[in-house]
Amino acid sequence: MITAKSAKRRQNKAERIARVGKLARGKFVVPGKVPEVLRRIIEPGDILCLEGDNQKQADFLANQLATLDKKDLRDIHLVMSCITLPAHIELFKKGMIKQVDFCYAGPQGTAVADLVKAKKFPVGAIHTYNELYARYYIDLTPRVALIAAAQADRKGNLFLAANTEETPAIVEPTAFSDGIVFAQVNEIVDKLPRIDIPADQVDFVVQAPYPMHLQALFTRDPAAITDVQVLMAMVALRGIYEKYEVQSLNHGVGFNTAAIELLLPTYGERLGLKGKICKYWMVNPLPTMIPAIESGWVESVFAVGGEVGMERYTAARSDVFFTGRDGSFHSNRAMGQLAGHYAIDMFIGASLQIDINGNSSTVSKNRITGFGGAPNMGCQPTGRRHPTKAWLKAGAEANPGPGSPPGRKLVVQMVETFQAGRVPTFVEELDATDPSIRKALHGVTPVMIYGDDVTHIVTEEGIANLAACRSVAERQAAIRAVAGYTPVGLKRKKRETEDLRARGIVQLPEDVGVRPSEASRSLLATQDIKGLVRWSNGLYDPPSQFVDW
Amino acid sequence: MKKPTPKKPSARAVLARLFGASATGIAIEKSVLTGYAMVDGAKVCVIGTCDGTYIDNEAALRLAAHVIQCIERQPKTPIIMLVDSAGQEPNRVAEMLGLASYFGHLLSCLELARRKGHKLITVATGQAVGGAFLCYGMFADRIYALDSASVGLMPIAAMSAVTKIPAPVLEKLSKTMPSLEFGAAPFALLGGVEEVWSAEDDVQAKLAQALANSSTEDNRAELGKKRGGRKLALDIRQKVLAESAR
């Protein structure tokens, strides 16, 4: 039986669609009519979801939204993964937004910090990806969602191509709660290569006058990898990958992990590690993985998103990548994050700042960035029950108590002790603890990865095994021991360091069998982007900013 | 950057001042000068630029063609090079076609002329800066400048804009370092210009004298040291020569 309440919500949706009337032909709207359609389908007080993560953006719809004024659109509760476009900032400047819940604000980090200072950025909370997607099903269910797809057919079915990303995570909660789904597409075709979102879940479609914005976020030019990063990569390979036999993993987007990927077919091969480590990946199609894939290291790769230029390569390597029936690449951000949370031995990534307790953050007073997905992976999943070799070994080292799980995910921070411009990575206290930031976030300090979750820190000085530390004081000493010549590192005591080293909690490069003089870029499988293209047999098409030939 | 503005006096007036009535033998086409004139009753070949023009591939070729013609048809005739150019043409197609090679070719032609007994004298008449000065004028046996000429790498304001060093700092330093200063006189202190000719000078007589005194021996480092504007260059060059001889 239909209750009054649910009927009311469905009724409301019907009214909104009726208001659009002849502005649309069926589901299809022409670009010029989009602002007016948006004005008619969005009501004050709505939870409005704008699709956009760190790669893919429904930028045409966002830009059209930003042409409206407060008289058209007000009291909006905005929910979205990534605030990355100038159009997003515009909505705040115009005072349309009564609350925002989001994950990440990379390129607009400075603008967001300014809006916070001007009290024009009413934050509910900063989330991790899956945390926000989860809330779409609980208390932040969108009334209207503006999404992006590669193609639509005449019925409104959608094809998402390589960048499925978060579209399903937005569409499902919206469509199944009588919300309105409005999609921008690059093209409208008679027949889709495959259907990713059924027309049944789509209310409006516009063919945008320009293709959706796609950021080449994971392309790392091997030419920019330094000898020091090669050294750290060698140390990590020996001291962590080899030691724990890490089979399933996630890599961050930094040059440190790019160096590791490019060392696998050379240094890794020499160590006899092929087939023993790095077989199953939850990672975007990183161009720097091409040599390892071509050398037969990799069994499978599942991704949260695509990467510009990797389309032909991933389609050709469908034995490694997840692909649709049509052969083209498939990604899924929510599922990828879930996989990264539960099903991998190790998460390894970099951070801008790490404090003396191992907490890390990318937030500073003048730049509020947020989290994205790293905390979903860089944490201990206490809901995990299945064992792997690495998980058990790391668990045993951590000496679990009677009320703890027997295993541990390896959560590794890999950083140089100084960032560019001699800014120290290691600090006594994170910038994120600034009172004004905490106040804006309702008392929460925006920590990316908590020190308690971190098992290892790798720097150019060596490895600190935090999981093996038995006290807070010991953990702090271990961090100081690898913090180099930063103010945090200068406070280390020689005897303490020697003691930790004797117990294997602190390991210098030579302790894991790496001679720093060996560390050289010549060990990389290739030293430039062109080499990656060659490794791919011409299937990789790097974005133009990386092409100098 | 500003487009070049034609400077006064006019190109014709400058030519008349240098060569008197014989200046009519010099053609001006697209701000490139080629022709013949007389100095103290003797024939000279003239190549050059005027109006502060930018030198492109075509201009370089026309200058080179005239030098080749002079070598072939007027053996040992001195070549007078007049410089009033703001620089090389900053253009993508010019670069794609190898503007540097066009300049290298012009220099080769001048080198051939020198080897075949043509004296090479430069007079900087207007702007004589950057690549435009390097591509022919600075390659002469002896280089002179009118005191109204703008000679040097670039004015301090431009230097400051590129190096991000505040202009007052550069101004102050230029008092003790003439190489930072812009103009014919400081350039002469470095040895880059043999002599600066003033408005009162009889430049035709000066030019005749210059031809008489010409020598293919590059004396700029010696001059720079003697005049105190470039104190290190000569000694370092000598040191290289001495140590390499051991």
Place this chain on the structure above:
Amino acid sequence: MTGAILFHELTARQRIAAIADKGSFDELLPPPERITSPYLAQLGIPVSFDDGIVIGHARIGGKKVYLAAQVGPFVGGAVGEIHGAKLTGLFKAAARDKIPCVLIVESGGVRLHEGSSGEIAIAETMRAIFECRALKVPTIAVIATDIGAYGGIGILSTCCDFRVMTEHGRLGISGPIVIEKWMGKKAYDSANRALVWKTSGGKTKYLLGDADALVHDTADAVRDGISRFLGKSSAVSLTAVKARQKELEKRLKKFGAATDPDAVWNGMGVRNIEAASLASGPEFVALAKRGK
């Protein structure tokens, strides 16, 4: 596919060590002499013991050579008073001793911080280079990095008998950023790296004949490239300059209206632009020849 460090990634000293016969390099005015720029010191800019150029003599394949390598990362490899005087002295020594002189170029031109001194030094070095050429002493410029040969050093490089380039090397006078400022982004987008390299990179220079050899980006290939020219010289004769005049006129006529570098590639015999773009060194040379 792995093992060697690319030539363009080496430091100036490493480049010299990698192309000279083992242990044969003797540095002139070496770092312990501490001949550093008083200009930079007064401006509060770090100085370097070699002032951005390493010079000396060495042997390549047993043949004695004078050898110089500019240090690109140091103020853009730009020529100041000391740097320039070292360079002039070396070419003069080469002329005096009739020993080939090889310059591994990496310079944006004149060092602005030292004003006109560097400009005069470049002019003096040009004179010294032509002294060598008159004596049939080979002068060879190696251009193998993205800093390449620009400004006055671009012009100077074209004064040498021969130029050995790699695809990474760039040769020109005005850099892309300057031209973009001047002509606008539409005419020259300096961020379009493919266009920048097709405008000034080694491949285009080789096709047009401004580079005499295009070699792989390795020390061995560069050494071989240099060796090819050590016994040769390119005379500055009337026949030679007349032929060059004709060639440059023809080039201007043929491509002066071209805006797309691909037109130059096509015009110079490259049939498959995409394959040629990916090819390097001798592979590229072969593809270009095949098309002719």
Place this chain on the structure above:
Amino acid sequence: MEKFTKAFPSKPLPSKTASPWALAGVVGSGNLEVLLERGGRPATAMECHVETSIPGYKAAWLAALADFAHHYPAGGTKVTINDQGAPPVLVTLRLRQAYDHLIKGDK
């Protein structure tokens, strides 16, 4: 610019080295050059002269140099550094490279 000079206790250098001096690194953004020479005084210390374009990191410099002098027998050497903002890890790396070069000569 910041300049300082200090000697750090170090075991004496081996009596034979391949060359009297060695230079590692280049002066460039985020990099430095290290000139290592025999003939520093006394034989039980490494004599260091540093010129850096980024002032305010003396403590880190001193610690990095002291550690090097502690780990390597470099007594009787003179270290002169021209720095353009290199991170400490490069200081150690260049010192090590210059030291290897001094002892063993060209690679």
